[in-house]
Amino acid sequence: MRLKLVRDETNFDFLGFWRIAGAFSIAAMIASIAVFLTMGLNFGIDFRGGVTIEARTEGTADLGQIRGIVGDLDLGDVSVQEFGKPEDVLIQVEVQQGDGDVQQAVVAAVKVALDDQIANIEYRRVEVVGPKVSGELIEAGVTAILLAIAAVLFYIYIRFEWQFSVGAVAALIHDVVLTIGIFSVLQLEFNLSIIAALLTIVGYSLNDTVVVFDRVRENLRRFKTKVLIDVLNLSINETLSRTIMTSVTTLIALLSLYFLGGEVIRGFTFGMIWGVIVGTYSSVFVATVVLKRLGVKRDWSKPDPEGPAGVQFGSADAP
Amino acid sequence: MLYFAPWKKALVIILCLLGMTFAAPNIWYDDADEAGLAREQIAKLEKVGLPIDPTLVEQAARWPDFLPASVVNLGLDLRGGAHLLVEVNIEEVQAERMISLVAEARSALRGGGVRKYTQLRASEDNVSVRITNEADLPEAVRILRGLAQPVVNANFGTSAPDLTVVEGDDQRISLTLSEDAKVSLTDRTMAQSLEIVRRRIDEAGTREPTIQRQGERRILIQVPGLGSAEELLELLGQTAKLSFHMVDSQTSDVTRAPGPGNIIYPDTDNPQTGYIVERRALVSGEQLEDAQPGFDPQTGEAVVNFRFDTAGARKFGKATSENVGRPFAVVLDGEVITAPVIREPILSGSGQISGSFTVESAGRLAILLRAGALPASLTVLEQRTVGPGLGADSIAAGEIATVIAFIAVLVFMFLSYGKFGMFANIALIINVAMIMGVLSAIGATLTLPGIAGIVLTIGMAVDANVLIFERIREELRRANGVARAIETGYERAFSAIIDANVTTFIAALILFAMGSGPVKGFAVTLGVGILTSVFTAVMVTRLIVATWYDRARPKELEV
Numbered sequence: 023m024r025l026k027l028v029r030d031e032t033n034f035d036f037l038g039f040w041r042i043a044g045a046f047s048i049a050a051m052i053a054s055i056a057v058f059l060t061m062g063l064n065f066g067i068d069f070r071g072g073v074t075i076e077a078r079t080e081g082t083a084d085l086g087q088i089r090g091i092v093g094d095l096d097l098g099d100v101s102v103q104e105f106g107k108p109e110d111v112l113i114q115v116e117v118q119q120g121d122g123d124v125q126q127a128v129v130a131a132v133k134v135a136l137d138d139q140i141a142n143i144e145y146r147r148v149e150v151v152g153p154k155v156s157g158e159l160i161e162a163g164v165t166a167i168l169l170a171i172a173a174v175l176f177y178i179y180i181r182f183e184w185q186f187s188v189g190a191v192a193a194l195i196h197d198v199v200l201t202i203g204i205f206s207v208l209q210l211e212f213n214l215s216i217i218a219a220l221l222t223i224v225g226y227s228l229n230d231t232v233v234v235f236d237r238v239r240e241n242l243r244r245f246k247t248k249v250l251i252d253v254l255n256l257s258i259n260e261t262l263s264r265t266i267m268t269s270v271t272t273l274i275a276l277l278s279l280y281f282l283g284g285e286v287i288r289g290f291t292f293g294m295i296w297g298v299i300v301g302t303y304s305s306v307f308v309a310t311v312v313l314k315r316l317g318v319k320r321d322w323s324k325p326d327p328e329g330p331a332g333v334q335f336g337s338a339d340a341p
Numbered sequence: 342m343l344y345f346a347p348w349k350k351a352l353v354i355i356l357c358l359l360g361m362t363f364a365a366p367n368i369w370y371d372d373a374d375e376a377g378l379a380r381e382q383i384a385k386l387e388k389v390g391l392p393i394d395p396t397l398v399e400q401a402a403r404w405p406d407f408l409p410a411s412v413v414n415l416g417l418d419l420r421g422g423a424h425l426l427v428e429v430n431i432e433e434v435q436a437e438r439m440i441s442l443v444a445e446a447r448s449a450l451r452g453g454g455v456r457k458y459t460q461l462r463a464s465e466d467n468v469s470v471r472i473t474n475e476a477d478l479p480e481a482v483r484i485l486r487g488l489a490q491p492v493v494n495a496n497f498g499t500s501a502p503d504l505t506v507v508e509g510d511d512q513r514i515s516l517t518l519s520e521d522a523k524v525s526l527t528d529r530t531m532a533q534s535l536e537i538v539r540r541r542i543d544e545a546g547t548r549e550p551t552i553q554r555q556g557e558r559r560i561l562i563q564v565p566g567l568g569s570a571e572e573l574l575e576l577l578g579q580t581a582k583l584s585f586h587m588v589d590s591q592t593s594d595v596t597r598a599p600g601p602g603n604i605i606y607p608d609t610d611n612p613q614t615g616y617i618v619e620r621r622a623l624v625s626g627e628q629l630e631d632a633q634p635g636f637d638p639q640t641g642e643a644v645v646n647f648r649f650d651t652a653g654a655r656k657f658g659k660a661t662s663e664n665v666g667r668p669f670a671v672v673l674d675g676e677v678i679t680a681p682v683i684r685e686p687i688l689s690g691s692g693q694i695s696g697s698f699t700v701e702s703a704g705r706l707a708i709l710l711r712a713g714a715l716p717a718s719l720t721v722l723e724q725r726t727v728g729p730g731l732g733a734d735s736i737a738a739g740e741i742a743t744v745i746a747f748i749a750v751l752v753f754m755f756l757s758y759g760k761f762g763m764f765a766n767i768a769l770i771i772n773v774a775m776i777m778g779v780l781s782a783i784g785a786t787l788t789l790p791g792i793a794g795i796v797l798t799i800g801m802a803v804d805a806n807v808l809i810f811e812r813i814r815e816e817l818r819r820a821n822g823v824a825r826a827i828e829t830g831y832e833r834a835f836s837a838i839i840d841a842n843v844t845t846f847i848a849a850l851i852l853f854a855m856g857s858g859p860v861k862g863f864a865v866t867l868g869v870g871i872l873t874s875v876f877t878a879v880m881v882t883r884l885i886v887a888t889w890y891d892r893a894r895p896k897e898l899e900v
Contacts, residue, residue: 024899025756030818076731126574126721146731148570150724155426166855173847181840215790218852218860222797222867225848229801229841233808236837264811267757268804271750275800278746279793284738286418286731287789294797 027270028263036258036306037251037314043307047196054203061206066213067149069163071117071156073128076147079140082108091135097128106285110146117153125150163217167198170224182235183319189312190231193304197227200300201293215290223297226272230265230305237261238310242318250317254310262306269302345887353880357771360873363778366404366412374412376404413780416788416862419736421729422565423573426722429534429558431527432465433717435518438526439463442504442516445488446470453484467517469509478512485514494521527558533716535560540712541576559722570726580674580718581709583626585657586618588668588680609676610697616677618670623660628653632710634703637695643703644695647710654690662686671696673706739792746796747773754803758810761900764885765806765878772802772870772877779869788862798870804841805878808834814900823898827890831883838875846871 036043067074077083088111089102099116113132118124129148136143151159171194178187198220205212237257245253273295280291345353366373379400386393404410417424443463450458450470457473458481472481489502503522507515518526531554538560542550551563564573589603595615599605607615632647649657660669661683670680671694678696698706751769754762776795780787813830821829849871852864 024759025753027757030814078730123578123721126724129724130571144728144730145726146728148724148726150721152720152722154428155722162855166851169855170848170851173851174844177844177847214856214860215863218790218856218863221848221852222863225845225867226801228844228848229804232840232844233837236840240833260815261811263814264804264807267807267811268801271753271803271807272797272800274749274753275746275796278749279742279796282738282742282745283793283796284735284742284789286735287793290790290793294793 026263027266030263032259032262033255034259034262035255037255037310040307040311040314044311047304047308047311050203051196051199054199054206057203057206061209063202063206063212064209066211067114067117067151067156068214069156069160069212071125071151071153073113073115073125073132074147074149075113075115075129075132075145076105077111077113077136078144078146079109079111080142083111085111087139088113088136091139092132095131095135097131106288110285117151117156125152159214163214166217167220167224170221171195171198174224174228178232178235182239185313185316185318186235186239188316189309190228190235192312193231193301193309194224194227196304196308197223197297197300201297204296205293210289210292213289215287216293219290219293219297222294223301226294226298227301227304230268230301231309233264234258234261234305234310235313238313251314254314258306258310265302265306269298272298345884350884353884356876357775357881360771360775360778363409363411363782364774364776365408366410367777367781369404370412372403373410376401377410377412379403380406380410409782411781411784413777414784414786415732415736416786416791417563417565417725417732418727418789419732419739419787420565421727421732422563423570424723424725425562425564425570425573425577426555426724427560427562427577427719428722429530429560429715429719430717431530431558434526434530435523436463436465438518439466439468442468442488446485446516449484449488450481453480455481455484467515469513469515472512472514475512478508478514482506482508482514485516488516492519492522492525494524530716531558531560534719537713537715538562538577538719541708542573544708544712545572545576560719566729570724574721574724575705576708577715577719577721579709580715581626581706581712582674582714583629583710584622584672585624585660586620586622586670586672587660587664588670589617589619591615591680592617606670606672606675606677609673609678612676616670616680618672618677622672623669624649624653624657626710626714628656629710632707634700634707635693637693640695642695643698643700644693645698645703645707645710646691646693648691651690654688657690657692658686658688662688735789739789743792743796743799746799750799750803754806758806758900760889761806761810761813761886764882764889765803765810767885768806768877768881769799769802771881772873773799775873775877776866776870779873780866785865785869786862787866790860790863791866794863794866794870798867798874801845802870802874802878805834805838805875806882808837808841809878809882810900813898817898817900823895824890826898827886831879835879838879842871842875 083104085102085104089100092100092102092113092115097115097118101114103112104110105112115128115132118128129150133145171191174194175187175191178190201220201223205216234257237260238254241248241253241257241260245256248256276291276295276298280288280295283291366377379397383393383397383401440463443461446468447461450456455472455477457477459471459473461470462468470481472478486502486504486506489504489506491500492503493500501519501521503519503525505517505519507517509515535552535554539550539552542552542562542564547564549565551561553561555561562573562577589600591614592605593614595605595607595613597605599617602620603617604620605615605617607613628649630648630650630653632645635644635646636642637644665683665685668680668682670677672678679694694706751766754765754769756762758765773795776798809830812834813826816826816829816833817823846868849864849868853861853868856864
């Protein structure tokens with residue numbers, strides 16, 4: 023007996039509701055952008071500069087007391103919150119005017135004040151990012167995501183056709199925008215590791231999209247007279263079992279990380295889990311809808327652009 | 342497809358074994374790590390022909406010597422440690438160069454007979470002067486051009502003057518450093534700074550620091566194990582320029598004009614007052630041979646004992662003999678630490694600096710003096726410190742998450758694909774071993790996001806097999822016969838596998854290129870994971886399936 027998440031042969035009319043799916047995706051993206059513009063992101067110190075101190079106290083931490091102690095130092099915006107466990111506290115202090123050494127002084131001042139009032143406090147992590155570096159980190163993060171999207175656009179253009187490339191990138195942008203949206207809505211801390219998560223989402227979502235596209239390409243060759251929408255539906259249905267299987271195994275791994283991997287990477291794994299869900303949705307509904315709207319070149323067989331090399335990649339016509 | 346050439350079979354098996362061999366040390370991490378370090382030391386000692394400590398041999402024996410002993414390096418976020426990004430303030434060196442250029446220009450103009458000029462002065466990046474007589478102008482330009490030294494362009498190997506001399510309006514001449522000279526000044530300053538930072542950290546007895554130049558003018562310092570970065574910051578917070586000057590007089594107004602050839606330095610303990618001292622130093626810190634913390638036998642105070650090198654001792658001896666009864670100032674980073682009166686000539690070349698030191702600050706100053714002065718001050722741009730407690734927790738959490746994820750995926754694959762699921766599971770286990778093996782062999786650093794990368798790979802690695810198995814199922818439904826179905830399954834799935842993995846690999850490459858620290862660690866494990874997972878999914882499972890098929894020859898198949 024086998025565990026089957028998807029029946030052997032499915033025949034869902036995915037593209038049948040392309041209007042609804044399209045409208046839904048566009049609405050979600052607009053909502054994400056709107057939330058991002060109004061609420062902004064809760065940038066971590068990587069991008070904002072400032073000081074983060076993770077400390078552990080004996081027994082449950084008295085957040086009010088700590089807030090008072092650090093607040094009295096007159097360091098501007100200070101946030102004190104529980105971090106994973108009741109005895110762990112995360113203290114964040116906004117970036118101070120002036121260069122690096124001023125930020126270092128903040129750490130010393132906070133530590134002295136806390137040591138003075140709270141016995142046996144243990145500093146588990148201290149991070150200080152000056153305004154100069156935080157600016158560069160934002161720039162590097164944005165460049166990385168744009169570069170990744172451009173590189174992928176190019177790769178798919180070479181391996182497929184430009185319409186596929188546009189479809190894949192539309193799906194990617196959809197995923198990135200929605201991920202930024204959820205971080206904005208929930209006001210989760212957005213730091214360097216979230217950029218890493220975004221890039222991995224880009225990779226994952228593509229992975230999914232490419233598998234669907236690969237099948238579309240194959241079916242376009244096999245059923246030369248079939249209407250495009252039917253070819254797309256067939257391809258999605260044929261790969262559906264795989265799409266679900268892979269998403270589920272990846273989610274299993276990610277959920278394990280989310281619940282057991284510790285507080286430090288929780289934001290990162292949350293981003294990934296969200297990305298896998300959104301990415302799976304987008305490769306079924308966004309990428310293919312774009313493909314349907316743009317239309318594709320149907321006659322793949324005659325001047326095969328890949329020549330004999332295509333055989334090597336298993337893209338030969340059906341026997 | 343189901344036929345494997347013997348050499349191919351052998352190659353796949355050898356690669357798997359190799360991966361596992363390199364991964365093995367990580368299972369007995371401490372033993373292998375110790376043995377590896379001992380091996381390195383022994384090799385070093387053998388090279389220079391020094392005797393080898395038997396404890397080292399014993400340590401090396403903790404791991405069989407025919408096996409590789411390199412383990413995955415743990416990142417600072419896992420083992421605890423400090424990460425510091427500092428910027429070298431090169432402008433200071435440039436400004437110093439400009440000040441000395443003023444003196445050079447003055448004597449060159451005088452020597453060349455151009456006497457009438459005004460406003461000869463240095464700014465941060467240039468020196469300018471106004472020549473009073475227009476007739477002297479060409480001659481002045483010629484003289485000032487003569488001050489330039491050749492500097493080599495690092496890219497082209499050509500030589501060019503280090504100064505750009507430009508004639509401006511109103512009979513002004515300005516001297517600036519040429520671009521080549523600036524590059525060479527930056528490189529020299531950076532090389533010196535790196536060296537001094539390394540010496541200071543070594544002197545403080547820190548194990549395995551990483552110190553590297555980053556970008557044009559930055560230094561990245563990573564020190565494992567250190568509980569707090571403060572110790573490190575104190576070591577780097579001072580340039581530690583030491584010099585000895587004769588004192589002219591004391592003053593309570595540090596802003597007054599000190600008079601020609603003199604300069605005012607404030608008192609460390611009481612910065613409102615200061616000392617007017619001769620600008621020219623008697624001896625400078627570069628001529629120190631040794632410095633050690635100690636105690637004054639009479640007062641019991643913490644002091645720093647120092648010794649000059651031969652040339653320094655001679656100079657200091659001469660100066661002290663000539664100035665018995667007068668005070669001299671010990672100046673550190675532009676502040677007077679102490680200004681004792683010379684009671685007798687100091688000919689031995691050694692002496693003692695006393696001030697208001699604590700035992701720690703005396704110890705630190707001794708380290709700084711031994712290591713030498715930094716050419717320019719450092720500004721800390723970024724600091725990240727992880728305590729050993731959090732590091733250990735992160736490792737534990739990472740391990741649990743990995744094991745659970747692993748088991749869950751294995752079970753899920755078995756439930757979904759039965760026998761073939763088991764094949765994929767064997768490949769997955771080999772895959773994780775190979776990731777660890779490759780990471781150990783290339784000396785990569787494993788960070789917490791890196792562990793996440795491995796877990797993610799576990800989830801995604803089965804993707805290739807899922808693609809293949811789903812395809813085989815489809816082919817079976819088309820009633821193509823078992824062998825044919827397996828063959829076409831592999832064949833057809835291949836292009837999707839390649840395309841899907843190349844795109845993810847592109848993302849990993851970009852992450853690697855753009856990311857820093859932990860994020861880079863994630864990119865490395867993700868990238869390595871993609872390579873090994875394609876290999877294990879395509880080659881290893883196929884080998885297993887082919888071997889199984891050869892024996893079983895099933896007429897029917899359920900995947």
